[in-house]
Structures are given as structure tokens and as C-alpha cells.
Amino acid sequence: MTRPLGLLLLLLMHSTVYAQKTSGIEPEKSPSLIKTIDSLNKLVEETYVSAPYEARVRAEHALLLSEKIKYNEGTGAAFLNLGHVYWSQSYYPISLFYFNSALNYLPKNKPLLLAHCYSSIGRAYTDLQNYSKAIKNLDIAARFAGHDPKMLAEVYNERSFVYARLKQYDKGIALAKLAMQLSRTVNDQPAICILYSRLANAYRLKGQYQQAVAYSDTALQMSYIVNNRRLRAISFIERAVIYNSLNQFDKAVDLAKKGAALSDSIGVMDGISSAYKTMAYSFEQKHDMVQSLAYQKKYTQALDSVSAANKRKSTELIQSYFELNSRLNAIAAVEEKAGQYREKIHLQKVIIITLLISLLVVILALSVTYYLYKQKRVLNNRMRKQHKALLIQKELIEDQSANLANINNLKDKLLAVIGHDLRTPLANLNSILRLYNTRVLSDDEVQDLMKEIEPVVQGAELTLSNLLEWAGSQIKGVNLEASAVDIYLIGNEIGRIFSYLFQQKNIRFENMALPGMCVQADERHVKVVLSNLVSNAIKFTGNYGIISLLSTVDEGMVVISVNDTGNGIPAEKLGKLFSLNTKYTATGTSGEKGTGIGLFLCKELIEFNGGRLWVNSEVNRGSTFSFSLPLVTD
Numbered sequence: 001m002t003r004p005l006g007l008l009l010l011l012l013m014h015s016t017v018y019a020q021k022t023s024g025i026e027p028e029k030s031p032s033l034i035k036t037i038d039s040l041n042k043l044v045e046e047t048y049v050s051a052p053y054e055a056r057v058r059a060e061h062a063l064l065l066s067e068k069i070k071y072n073e074g075t076g077a078a079f080l081n082l083g084h085v086y087w088s089q090s091y092y093p094i095s096l097f098y099f100n101s102a103l104n105y106l107p108k109n110k111p112l113l114l115a116h117c118y119s120s121i122g123r124a125y126t127d128l129q130n131y132s133k134a135i136k137n138l139d140i141a142a143r144f145a146g147h148d149p150k151m152l153a154e155v156y157n158e159r160s161f162v163y164a165r166l167k168q169y170d171k172g173i174a175l176a177k178l179a180m181q182l183s184r185t186v187n188d189q190p191a192i193c194i195l196y197s198r199l200a201n202a203y204r205l206k207g208q209y210q211q212a213v214a215y216s217d218t219a220l221q222m223s224y225i226v227n228n229r230r231l232r233a234i235s236f237i238e239r240a241v242i243y244n245s246l247n248q249f250d251k252a253v254d255l256a257k258k259g260a261a262l263s264d265s266i267g268v269m270d271g272i273s274s275a276y277k278t279m280a281y282s283f284e285q286k287h288d289m290v291q292s293l294a295y296q297k298k299y300t301q302a303l304d305s306v307s308a309a310n311k312r313k314s315t316e317l318i319q320s321y322f323e324l325n326s327r328l329n330a331i332a333a334v335e336e337k338a339g340q341y342r343e344k345i346h347l348q349k350v351i352i353i354t355l356l357i358s359l360l361v362v363i364l365a366l367s368v369t370y371y372l373y374k375q376k377r378v379l380n381n382r383m384r385k386q387h388k389a390l391l392i393q394k395e396l397i398e399d400q401s402a403n404l405a406n407i408n409n410l411k412d413k414l415l416a417v418i419g420h421d422l423r424t425p426l427a428n429l430n431s432i433l434r435l436y437n438t439r440v441l442s443d444d445e446v447q448d449l450m451k452e453i454e455p456v457v458q459g460a461e462l463t464l465s466n467l468l469e470w471a472g473s474q475i476k477g478v479n480l481e482a483s484a485v486d487i488y489l490i491g492n493e494i495g496r497i498f499s500y501l502f503q504q505k506n507i508r509f510e511n512m513a514l515p516g517m518c519v520q521a522d523e524r525h526v527k528v529v530l531s532n533l534v535s536n537a538i539k540f541t542g543n544y545g546i547i548s549l550l551s552t553v554d555e556g557m558v559v560i561s562v563n564d565t566g567n568g569i570p571a572e573k574l575g576k577l578f579s580l581n582t583k584y585t586a587t588g589t590s591g592e593k594g595t596g597i598g599l600f601l602c603k604e605l606i607e608f609n610g611g612r613l614w615v616n617s618e619v620n621r622g623s624t625f626s627f628s629l630p631l632v633t634d
Contacts, residue, residue: 030069037062037074044081048088049230052266056085076105080117087120088230090269092127099124115144115151123158126165127270134162153182153191160198169206173199193222197231197238204242212242233262233271240278249282256282273302289440293431341383348372480608484518484632485526487560491549494530498538506544509534513551519558519629521609526629529605529613532598533562533625540623541566553631557611561626569617577615578603602627 040062048055059081066074083098099121106113118141125134138159145151156179163172176198183191196219203212216239223232236259243252256278263271276299283292352372355365432449435441441449491511495502502509519526530549537547541564548563569577577599606613606627617623 033065033069034071034074037065037071038077040065041074041077041081044078045084048081048084050227050266051229052085052088056082059085072105073107073110076102076107076117077113079105080120083120083124087124087127089267090127090271092124096121096124096128111144111146112148112151115141115148116154117141118144119151119154119158123161126158126162129165131162131166135159138162149182150186150188150191153179153186153188156182157191157195157198160195160202164198164202164205167205169202173202176202189222190226190228193219193226193228194231196222197235200235200238200242204238204245207245209242209246213239216242229262229266230268230271233259233266233268235259236262237271237274237278240275240282244278244282244285247285249286252282253279269302269305273299276302289435293435297431337386341379344379345376348376480522481524482520482522482609485521485523486516486518487526487549487551487558488513488515488517490523490526490530493527494534494549497531498534501538502547505538505541507538507541508544508546510546510548513549513560514553517551517553517558518632519560520632521611521629522605525605525609529602529627530560530562532602536598536625537562537564537566537623540564540568554628556631556633557628558631559626559628561624563622563624565622568619568621568623569615570619571617574615574617578613 040058044055044059044062059078062074063078063082066072066078079098079102083095083102085095086092086098087095099117102117103114106117108114118137122134122137122141125131125137138155141158142152142155145155156175160172160174160176160179163169163175176195180192180195180199183195196215200212200215200219203209203215216235220232220235220239223229223235236255240252240254240256240259243249243255256275260272260275260279263269263275276295280292280295280299283289283295352369355361355368358365432441432446436446488511491513495509495511498509501507534547534549541547545565547565548561550561550563552559552561579600603613606629610630611628613625613627615623615625
């Protein structure tokens with residue numbers, strides 16, 4: 001992903017330079033606006049480890065303001081802060097993009113600012129395990145830092161982390177202690193807090209757990225003082241790993257849970273995945289394989305989430321950059337045309353005044369004045385038209401932005417459903433196979449687990465069918481292949497498909513549809529609708545319940561109903577059942593979960609076939625989902 005991103009970055013930077021060169025007008029650098037931008041950037045730098053989401057919004061605002069007035073130092077600082085935000089949330093490739101973007105704008109006469117940027121790049125490469133590039137950038141940072149104790153402490157701090165990763169623990173500890181001395185001379189409390197965490201990590205890796213616990217305690221206490229929530233989450237997890245090494249697994253689980261919760265609240269993906277991995281190991285050592293497998297699955301999902309988020313963030317980053325550059329080009333073009341019009345109008349006024357003063361050529365002056373007046377009117381009309389066109393273009397851009405947001409929401413929903421509801425059964429199957437291959441589980445235990453996971457796989461198959469059907473209807477439109485469909489026969493087929501799930505809950509399925517009574521519809525659509533309705537009925541019907549399929553004829557339409565004796569639906573929730581934007585999902589009687597897309601798809605398919613779908617429900621008495629389709633007459 002790095003190479004295509006780099007090529008796109010070159011194109012974007014080229015476009016930005018082109019926009020700056022063609023504008024022809026230097027924006028006014030208001031001192032008050034510059035002060036506002038500097039304040040925003042400083043606030044982001046102080047809060048990105050405690051409130052990354054709010055910090056990102058402020059950094060983006062500072063970037064737009066800086067670009068508007070061509071304040072390069074503000075732009076560079078905003079890019080640098082955006083890199084810090086994404087680094088704090090473990091999106092290291094994205095953070096590298098912003099750090100390198102910052103280097104194009106940071107002033108060359110501020111070496112400490114450049115040193116901080118190269119140090120941040122080195123830290124990101126360390127997290128990406130590219131230690132050669134990390135050392136290279138930290139060397140550059142050290143040259144720019146000169147003799148400044150605070151900046152040198154930051155560089156030594158990051159170098160110590162690299163050496164710890166390279167298992168050169170003594171060298172890393174020596175550098176961390178040197179950085180600690182320098183930080184204390186300038187009373188840099190946030191840096192001191194991080195250095196305690198570095199030392200705890202190094203001593204743990206060396207196996208000196210007493211020193212590791214002491215330094216970890218100090219780092220945890222100081223994280224509250226400096227309000228570094230990211231470091232606090234990492235410290236919880238570091239302590240949990242130490243307790244695992246000391247065979248104190250219960251303490252390790254408690255601390256890892258705290259670290260996972262705090263990491264999740266501020267979006268630190270590395271912290272979440274590390275916490276899950278630590279808990280999986282703890283439960284494995286406690287011989288609690290169920291919990292160990294559960295947290296191993298969460299760990300796998302967290303890693304997949306980071307990968308997907310990096311891809312999504314990269315796409316959004318490129319899209320946002322293109323949109324910003326397009327707006328800047330549009331503004332520059334409008335400003336250039338406006339300047340040309342102002343120059344022409346000014347010239348015309350000068351000519352008119354000159355002709356009026358020239359009384360010796362009154363007739364010629366009047367003619368020229370009238371002509372220039374007409375030209376002025378034409379230019380004014382053109383400017384009004386340009387202004388009107390600009391307003392129309394603005395409205396179109398806003399509409400397109402809304403459409404893109406809707407499409408992005410649809411994409412996020414599809415990715416979320418696929419990533420969660422379809423990956424989980426596969427992860428469970430993979431875990432069972434791994435346990436079977438390693439002889440942890442016997443053949444009988446594997447068979448029992450396979451029986452338990454069969455409904456989950458069937459649910460995933462239904463979810464995939466729904467997604468494919470719905471995505472196809474959204475992209476290509478629905479292709480109806482209407483035929484005579486016997487509801488009674490479809491009911492028998494549904495009964496066979498869900499027979500295992502009926503047996504699991506001891507549910508009695510009654511096919512009371514009228515035999516031989518056919519509807520005019522697409523058979524595939526009818527099967528999808530009935531599968532969804534019966535699946536939902538099973539989900540919300542308890543043990544020894546009854547699910548019935550009925551059909552009646554009403555004024556040339558066949559009304560098909562799926563009735564259950566389950567939990568029922570509250571009246572205030574009925575209006576949310578068939579809407580994608582206000583979907584209603586609930587947990588089934590056995591903990592089953594849904595995606596919220598099934599009923600919306602059913603409603604669309606029934607309406608495409610000329611019918612309608614409705615529901616009647618009473619809490620604790622059950623629900624009846626009914627739909628109508630045209631009756632086939634001889």
C-alpha cells in the first residue's frame with residue numbers, strides 16, 4: 001500500500017503547487033487568524049493522547065484555515081498534529097503520510113520543529129518494525145536538535161525504544177536514563193512519564209520483573225497527572241504481561257481488561273489487540289480454553305479491524321486531499337477572474353473620467369463614454385452570472401457530498417456486516433480445526449462443537465444471501481422472473497432447511513398454507529422472504545414454541561403469514577423494522593444476533609413483486625409477519 005500511496009501523494013502535491021502558482025493573488029495573512037491557527041495546533045499537541053477524536057477535528061480545522069491564507073508553518077504544524085493523532089490510534093501508515101506532508105511546509109529556520117517531525121517519523125517506523133529507517137530519521141532529528149536538552153531527550157527516548165525492540169536492552173536502558181536526566185533538567189513531565197514506561201518495558205523483556213513493576217507503577221501514576229490516557233492504557237497492559245510472566249494470571253486478566261476498555265474509549269487499536277492477546281494467554285495458562293478461544297477470536301478481529309481501518313482511512317485521506325485541492329483551485333480561479341474584472345472596470349472608469357474632462361471632443365467623449373458604459377454593464381452582468389453559477393456549483397457540491405456520505409455509510413455497513421457476521425463463523429471453524437490438529441479436543445468434542453456452530457454458519461449463509469440480494473438490487477436493479485409459485489411446497493422446503501434449528505429449540509413448525517394455491521411472483525424472492533421471516537421467528541421463539549405458515553385469499557391476492565409464539569415486539573419499535581436508517585435489532589432467546597437488513601430486504605422484494613409486507617405483534621404473545629402477492633387464476 002505504501003508505494004501507490006506515495007505516487008498519489010506526488011500527484012496531490014503537484015496539484016497543490018499548481019493551484020498556488022496560478023492564483024496570482026496572495027491571501028491576506030491576518031495576525032488574529034494566525035494566532036487562532038497557532039492556538040488550535042498547540043491545543044491539539046496537548047490533547048491528542050487523551051482525546052484523539054476531538055484533536056483530529058481541531059487539527060483539520062487548523063489545516064483548512066492555514067491553507068486558506070497560505071500560512072505554511074500552520075499547515076505543517078496541522079499535518080504534524082494529524083500524524084500524531086493517527087499514530088496515537090495505531091494507524092501508523094496514515095501517520096507517516098501526514099508526517100512526511102508536514103516536512104513540505106515546516107520552515108527551514110526552525111530546526112527544533114523539524115527535529116520533532118523527524119523524531120515522530122522515526123517513532124512511526126519503529127512501530128512498523130522498520131528499524132533501519134527509524135534509526136535513519138532519528139539521526140536526522142538529532143542533527144536538527146543540536147544542544148537543546150528537551151529535543152535531545154525526545155530523540156534518546158525514541159532510540160531507547162528501537163534498541164528494546166532489537167533486544168539490545170542494556171543499550172536501550174542507558175539511553176532511556178540519559179533521556180530521563182535531560183527531561184528532568186527542563187521539567188518535561190509528559191516525557192518523564194513516557195520514559196518510565198520505556199524502562200518498565202525494557203526491564204520486563206530482560207526478565208527483571210521487580211524493576212519492571214516499580215517503573216510501571218510510576219508511569220501509571222504519572223499518566224493521571226499529565227492526562228496521558230494512551231500511556232495509561234499501555235501501562236495497564238504492560239503490567240498484565242508482567243503478571244503473566246509471574247504466573248499471577250487473575251491479576252493479569254483484570255489489568256488487561258482495564259487496558260482494553262481504556263484503549264477502546266480513545267481508539268488505540270494496538271492497545272485493544274495487545275490486551276486481547278494477553279488475556280487469551282492468561283486463560284490458556286489457567287486451562288480455561290473457552291475464554292482463551294474467545295479472546296483469541298477478539299484478538300484476530302482487532303487485527304483485521306486495524307487492517308481494514310488503515311485501508312479505509314487511506315482511501316478517505318486521498319479523497320479528502322483531492323477535494324481540498326479542488327476547492328483551492330476553484331477559489332484561485334474565481335479570484336483570478338475577479339481580479340481581471342476589477343482591473344478592466346478600473347481602466348474603464350479612468351477612460352470615462354478622462355473623456356469627460358476633455359470638453360474639446362464632447363461628441364467623441366460622449367460616444368466613447370456610452371460605449372464604455374455598455375461594456376461595464378456587460379461585465380457586471382457577466383460577474384452576476386458568474387456569481388450565480390458559483391452558487392449553483394456550491395449547491396451541486398453539497399448534494400454530491402451528501403450522496404458520497406450516503407454511499408460511504410452503505411459501504412461501512414456492508415463492510416461491518418461482512419467483517420463481523422461472516423468472519424466470526426470462519427474464525428470459530430478455524431479455531432476448532434487448530435484445536436483438533438493440536439489434539440486439544442477429542443473427536444466427540446469436535447462433533448459437539450460443529451453441531452453448535454452449524455446454526456451460526458447457516459445464519460451467516462442467510463446474511464450473505466441477503467447482502468448479495470440487496471447489493472444486487474441497489475446496483476443493478478431487480479430482475480423479476482415471475483412464475484406460478486406454490487406456497488405450500490415452499491413451506492415444506494423451508495421446514496426441511498430449518499429442521500435442525502427447530503430441533504434445537506423443540507419448536508413445532510406447522511405448514512398450514514393452502515395446497516395448490518399459487519401466487520404470481522419470482523420464486524427466488526419468495527424463498528428469500530420466507531427464509532428471513534422463519535429465521536427471525538426461530539430466533540425470537542423460546543423452547544417448545546410453535547411457528548405456523550398460513551395462507552388465505554383476499555380480493556385476488558394471497559395473504560401469506562408467518563406466525564410465532566415468541567417474545568413479540570414492543571409497539572414503539574414496530575416503525576423501525578422495515579427502515580435501513582432506523583433499523584431495530586434485538587438479541588434472540590438463545591443470544592442470536594441479526595444485521596438489521598433482513599426485514600428491509602423482505603419489504604423491498606415483496607414490493608417489487610407487486611405486494612406489501614406488514615406485521616402484527618404483542619409483547620410476550622408472539623408476532624405475525626404477513627405479506628400479500630397476486631393470486632394465479634386459470
